[in-house]
Amino acid sequence: MSANMESTIMEKIVSLCKRKGFIFQSSEIYGGITSCYDYGPLGVEMKKNIKDYWWKNMVQYRSDIEGLDAAILMHPRVWEASGHIAGFTDPLVDCKKCKHRFRADQVDTPGVCPDCGGELTAERQFNLMFKTFMGPVEDAAAIVYLRPETAQGIYVNFLNVQQAARRKIPFGIAQIGKAFRNEITPGNFTFRTREFEQMEMQFFVKPGTDKEWFEYWKERRIQWYYKLGIDKDKLRFHQHNEKELAHYATAAYDIEYQFPFGTMELEGIHNRTDFDLTKHKEYSGKELSYFEEATKERFIPYIIETSAGCDRTLLTTLIDSYEEQELDNDTRIVLHLAPHIAPIKAAVFPLVKRDGMPELAHKIVDSLRLNYMVFYDESGAVGRRYRRQDEVGTPFCITVDSQSLDDQTVTIRDRDTMQQDRISLDKIAQYIAEKVAVPQI
Ligand code: ATP
Numbered sequence: 001m002s003a004n005m006e007s008t009i010m011e012k013i014v015s016l017c018k019r020k021g022f023i024f025q026s027s028e029i030y031g032g033i034t035s036c037y038d039y040g041p042l043g044v045e046m047k048k049n050i051k052d053y054w055w056k057n058m059v060q061y062r063s064d065i066e067g068l069d070a071a072i073l074m075h076p077r078v079w080e081a082s083g084h085i086a087g088f089t090d091p092l093v094d095c096k097k098c099k100h101r102f103r104a105d106q107v108d109t110p111g112v113c114p115d116c117g118g119e120l121t122a123e124r125q126f127n128l129m130f131k132t133f134m135g136p137v138e139d140a141a142a143i144v145y146l147r148p149e150t151a152q153g154i155y156v157n158f159l160n161v162q163q164a165a166r167r168k169i170p171f172g173i174a175q176i177g178k179a180f181r182n183e184i185t186p187g188n189f190t191f192r193t194r195e196f197e198q199m200e201m202q203f204f205v206k207p208g209t210d211k212e213w214f215e216y217w218k219e220r221r222i223q224w225y226y227k228l229g230i231d232k233d234k235l236r237f238h239q240h241n242e243k244e245l246a247h248y249a250t251a252a253y254d255i256e257y258q259f260p261f262g263t264m265e266l267e268g269i270h271n272r273t274d275f276d277l278t279k280h281k282e283y284s285g286k287e288l289s290y291f292e293e294a295t296k297e298r299f300i301p302y303i304i305e306t307s308a309g310c311d312r313t314l315l316t317t318l319i320d321s322y323e324e325q326e327l328d329n330d331t332r333i334v335l336h337l338a339p340h341i342a343p344i345k346a347a348v349f350p351l352v353k354r355d356g357m358p359e360l361a362h363k364i365v366d367s368l369r370l371n372y373m374v375f376y377d378e379s380g381a382v383g384r385r386y387r388r389q390d391e392v393g394t395p396f397c398i399t400v401d402s403q404s405l406d407d408q409t410v411t412i413r414d415r416d417t418m419q420q421d422r423i424s425l426d427k428i429a430q431y432i433a434e435k436v437a438v439p440q441i
Contacts, residue, residue, distance in 0.1 A: 009260045009319065009322070010188070010189065010260055010261065010319075012322070013189070013315075013318050013319055013322060014189055016318075016322075016333070016391065017040075017043070017189075017318070020040075020042055020391060020392050021040035021041045021042045021043065022039070022040055022042045022043040022046065022318070022343075022392075023037050023038070023039055023040060023043045023189075023190060024037065024038045024039075024040055025037060025038075026038050034186065034194075035183070035186030035187070035192070035193045035194050036193065036194065036195060037189075037190050037193065037311075041343075042343040042344070042392055043314070043343075045343035045344070045373055046314055046317075046337075046341055046342070046343045047197075047310060047311075047314055049340060049341040049342070049343070050228075050310055050313055050314055050317075050341050051176050051197075051199065051310060052438060053224075053228070053340055053341060053438050053439075054176065054199045054224070054308070054310075055067070055174070055176065055199075056438045056440075057224060057438075057440065057441050058172075058174045058199075058201050058306075059174050061440050064170065064171045064172060065171065065172040065173065065174050065201065065203075066161050066165045066167065066171065066172070066173050066174070067173075067174050067175070068153065068154060068157055068161060068173050068174070068175045069175060069176075069177065070150070070153025070154065070156075070157060070175060070177070071153070072146060072147050072177070072178060072180075073134065073144050073145075073146070073147075074144075074145075074147060074152060074153065074156070076143060076144055076145065077283055077284070078152050078156060078280075079129065079145055079152075080283060081279040081280050081282070081283035081284070082152050082155075082276070082279065083247065083248070083279070084129060084145075084148060085127070085129070087247070088127060088128050088129055088148055089125040089126055089127050089128065090103050090104075090105075090125075090126055090128060090183075090184050091103065091104035091105060091123040091124070091125060091126075092104065092123065092124055092125070092126040092184055093107065093120040093121055093122070093123055093124075094120065094121045095113035095115065095116060095118045095119070095120055095121075096118055096119045096120070096121060097113065097116050097118025097119065098113060098115055098116040098118055100113065100115050100116075101184060101185070102114065102120070102184070102185060103184045103185050104120075104123045106185060107120065126182075126184060127182075128148060128181045128182050128183065128184075129145045129146070129148050129180075129181070129182065130145060130146040130148075130180045130181075130182055130194075131143055131144075131145055132144055132145070132146065146179075146180035147178075147179055147180065148179055148180060148181050149179050149198060149200070149307070150175045150176075150177045150178075150179055150198045150200045151200050151202060151276075151305060151307065152276075153175060153177075154173045154175055154200065154202045155202065155276045155277060155280055155303075156280060156284075157173070158173070158204065158277060158288060158301075159286075159288060161173050162204075162290070168292075168293075169204050169205060169206055169290055169292065169301055170203060170204060170205040170206065170209070170213065171203070171204060172201050172202060172203035172204065173201070173202050173204075174199075174200070174201040175199075175200055175201075176197065176198070176199045176200075176310065177197065177198065178195060178196070178197055178198075179195075179196060179197070179198045180194060180195050180196075181194060181196075182194055188259070188261050189315060190311045190312070190314070190315045191259070191261075191264065191311075191312060191315055193311065196309055196310070196311045196312075197309070197310040197311055198307060198308065198309055198310065199307075199308045199309075199310055199313075200305065200306065200307045200308070201305070201306045202272075202303050202304075202305050203217065203303065203304040203305075203306075204290075204301040204302070204303055205301060205302050205303075205304060206292070206299065206301065206302070207273075207274065207299055207300075207301075207302050209302075210271055210273070210302040210304060211251075211271070213304045214251055214269070214271045214304050217269055217304050217306050218237070218253055218269050220306075220441060221255060221267060221269055221306050221308075222235065222237070222255055223441040224441050225255060225257075225266065225267075225313075226441075227338070227439045227441050228313070228317060228338055228341065229317070229320075229321065229336070229337070229338035230257065230316060230317065230320050231320055234257055234258040234320065235255060235256070235257055235258075235266075236255075236256050236258075236263070237253045237254070237255060237256070238253065238254045238256050238263075238265070239251075239252070239253050240252040240253070240254070246270070247275075248270075248272050248273065248275035248276065249270045249271055249272055249273070249275075250271045250273055251270070251271040252268060252269065252270045252271070253268075253269045254266075254267065254268050254269075255267040255268075255269070257316050257320075259316070259319065260319065265312075266308065266309065266312055266313065266316060267306065267307060267308040267309070268305070268306075268307045269304070269305065269306050269307075270304070270305045270307070271302070271303075271304055272302070272303040272304070272305050273302050273303070274299075274300040274301065274302055274303075275303075276303055277289075277300045277301060277303070278300055281300070288300065317337060317338070317341060318335065321334075321335045321336040321337050321393065322334075322335060323335075323336060330387075332387060332390060333387075333390065333391045334390040334391070334393075334415065334416075335390070335391065335392060335393030336393070336415070336416055337393035337395070339395040339396075339435050339436040340436055340437065340438045340439065342393045342394060342395050342436075343373060343392065343393065343394075344373050344374065344375045344389070344392065344393075344394045345368075345372040345373060345374060345394070345395065345396065345432060345436045346368060346372065346374045346375075346394065346395070346396040346397070346398055346432055347374065347375040347376075347377055347385070347389045347394050347396070347397045347398070348361045348364050348365045348368075348374060348375070348376050348377075348397075348398045348399075348400070349361060349376075349377055349378065349382060349385050349397065349398070349399045349400065350378050350399075350400045351382060351399055351400060351401040351402070353378050355402065355405065356405055357400045357401070357402075357404070357405070358378055360400045360404060360405065361376060361378070361398075361400045362376065364398060364400070364410070364425070364428060367429065368428070368429065368432065371429075371433070372432065372436065375389070375394070377389075382399060385397070386413065386418075389415070390415055393415070394415060395414070395415045395416075395435065395436070396412055396413065396414065396415070396431075396432060396435070397412070397413045397415070398410050398411070398412050398413075398428065399411045399412075399413070399420075403422075404425075407424075408424055408425045408426075409422050409423060409424050409425065410422070410423065410425060410428065412428070412431065
């Protein structure tokens with residue numbers, strides 16, 4: 001596929017997101033603000049569904065992981081202990097001619113501006129953490145940071161959770177929440193933004209069992225993307241080499257997806273060893289080791305981390321599921337979203353706006369909406385209504401026609417096969433429930 005075609009796909013996704021209400025530019029009426037996005041009516045549902053799919057598989061369907069929702073603002077010492085104040089930096093270079101700014105590690109020819117060929121400045125390290133002040137006095141003592149990852153909220157709560165939930169090692173703590181990074185080069189729509197949501201799980205294990213658990217989580221996490229319906233051929237693992245490994249990790253793999261703009265990271269799986277708890281023990285002066293009753297051993301647990309981005313996952317599913325088909329002299333746009341993450345599960349149409357069909361259709365909507373997002377539509381030809389739902393990934397369209405009033409049946413159309421089945425009214429709820437259930441990985 002040519003570069004031109006590829007960029008067109010991204011343009012189409014951005015346009016669909018705005019037109020249909022998935023994602024808008026933040027503060028658009030003021031001209032927008034770089035790299036900040038708002039999720040519209042469909043986007044917010046889809047994001048909620050992705051988080052729900054993650055939470056169910058990482059917490060609810062398991063017996064060894066607890067949930068947490070820690071504050072975004074934390075004690076500033078946390079970021080000293082974690083190494084973020086000293087080392088959470090990217091190398092920044094500026095073009096002396098066009099003044100554009102780049103991450104030095106993303107420039108192809110060192111010293112040469114990729115945009116105008118001008119000379120680049122020497123590298124300087126730029127800390128990615130957003131700083132702000134707590135309380136009314138804006139001095140050095142009041143500096144706090146917007147968290148650049150959710151993980152630290154988990155580490156500092158390790159003992160709280162372990163004791164409150166009466167957990168034995170191995171066990172994990174999962175959290176979904178906002179993170180902020182003052183990225184030098186945000187871009188590719190929601191792929192790299194300065195405010196984003198992470199879905200992170202930290203699994204605490206006995207040293208010596210870490211390699212095994214690392215392999216286990218690597219496998220679990222790729223399965224999660226497979227069951228999200230993402231094209232397996234576009235997903236791959238990338239193992240970090242010595243140079244790429246973070247200072248705290250002994251092993252790291254990224255799950256990558258082949259985006260139209262390059263093969264990029266969706267999730268990181270890291271063996272963080274005992275680095276985090278050792279550092280927090282040192283900086284806080286609190287004992288963070290764990291006593292294992294069975295063996296009478298005391299140790300600092302090792303941590304296996306799985307760190308995924310919610311916004312990146314959502315963008316990936318939109319790109320991966322987008323299809324244009326030429327049908328009846330028209331272009332049919334379909335999002336083949338996995339039913340469990342589709343924003344609307346079913347749309348209900350009366351074939352015509354009379355003869356009691358709207359009333360029956362409303363009755364179906366009212367009963368289904370107790371469990372799912374459903375949509376009622378009576379405007380325009382039924383074919384057009386199907387197309388509108390295909391474009392936003394609604395997996396099922398239910399049509400009430402004149403036969404429905406006689407024999408209490410409706411047609412139910414599948415988005416992907418476009419096949420229509422006739423089923424009785426009392427079977428609709430079960431039919432939908434089976435197809436949209438959140439799968440277990
Ligand atoms: P990258 O190499 O893309 O900058 P990273 O290695 O810094 O990412 P991690 O610190 O491992 O990323 O963060 C875990 C996950 O959080 C990433 O895999 C990604 O899904 C998400 N994420 C990180 N930074 C951003 C961002 N600026 N915008 C959106 N999502 C992000």
